[in-house]
Amino acid sequence: GxxxxxxxxxxxxxxxxxxxxxxxxxxxxxxxxxxxxxxxxxxxxxxxxxxxxxxxxxxxxxxxxxxxxxxxxxxxxxxxxxxxxxxxxxxxxxxxxxxxxxxxxxxxxxxxSLQSVARVQLLLAEAKNLGEVVQLEAELTTRQTLLEELLAQQxxxxxxxxxxxxxxxxxxxxxxxxVEPDPLDFEATSSVTNGDGIGDAFGRGGEAFVNAAAAVLIFVGYTAPFLAVGFVALGGWAFSRRRRARRSRSAAPLLPPAPDEGQRTTEHDSAGAART
Missing domain, CATH: 3.30.70 (Alpha-Beta Plaits)
Incomplete structure (x- = not known):
């Protein structure tokens, strides 16, 4: 504020x-x-x-x-x-x-610093040889630099x-x-929900349906390669199983046919006569 x-x-x-x-x-x-x-x-x-x-x-x-x-x-x-x-x-x-x-x-x-510079300048003016001149000039340069720094700070x-x-x-x-409406306020919620009219409500419903359909298509698109591989593997497994079943039936021994009822009765009577 x-x-x-x-x-x-x-x-x-x-x-x-x-x-x-x-x-x-x-x-x-x-x-x-x-x-x-x-x-x-x-x-x-x-x-x-x-x-x-x-x-x-x-x-x-x-x-x-x-x-x-x-x-x-x-x-x-x-x-x-x-x-x-x-x-x-x-x-x-x-x-x-x-x-x-x-x-x-x-x-x-x-x-x-001003006084110091003035003294060195006076000594430099009275210098007698080159060595003194060089030494005093170096000292004067140092003291003048310090003076300039102080003046800049001032x-x-x-x-x-x-x-x-x-x-x-x-x-x-x-x-x-x-301001967001209070979900517990029925009037405010109703005005937000129904304020656009029934036509807009149908429009939003259609938009939601299209979005759901698009989501399904995207899911199918992502999973299609995996489903194809799965179907191929399942077909190969079923084909292999049928081949093994045929081989098992062809290799089993054939059983003799069971005698019919008349033949079993005749054989029984012949055996009884022989014992008599």
Missing amino acids: AVTPATGLATNIEPDRLLVVNVTIDVEVTDVGASVTDVVTAAARHDGQVYGSNVQLADDETATAQIVIKLPPRQVDAVIAEIAALGALISQVQSTDDVTDRVTDIDTRIVT RNLGQQTALATLTVLLHAADAEEI
Whole structure:
């Protein structure tokens, strides 16, 4: 949700303190492209300058922008208030680094380094031979390099304390969230289910049938090679079994035919007569 811009940055700066101020704000806006122009205009009204930017406007829903502004520390509060009014201020992060002691130390070292350089230059002017000249020139180069480094640090800190850094992040407002119906709410469920009419219901049913048929065809397509191999193996097994059955029947011995009833009676009577 939106937050209230923090105030008091300008009024809390003590005149005798040197501060490095960095502020980052994240603002949600409806039109990122138009808001970028408004941010630059607001910065210019308060003696601010744009030091860097990264704007992505390919898609309105995902558009973003990052703008880095340098401006006097006492103008930061006013600029933040104007930029926050462009939309909803989501977050604000601020850091303040007191570099007063560092600046004082560098200033002292610069004074000492200037004196050191001046002494070596005086000795170099009074050098009597080439060896002294070479040695003093090398020493002078070393001390001048140190002096230049100290002066660069002094300029850098001076720029950081003279101008605060304000980083503005802009992003498009999120689309309205879609509320899912409660499955236990009969009225809401009925409105979603029946809201499209009977014709649409038949259309969805036909689509479901087509999808089911397509799934069956895909299954058959995947299993057809395996089914073909299975049928071939089953046919070979059945054929082999029938051949073994025929060979078993042809190799079995033939049994003599059983005598009929009349023949068995005659033989029985002949045997009885012979015993008599």
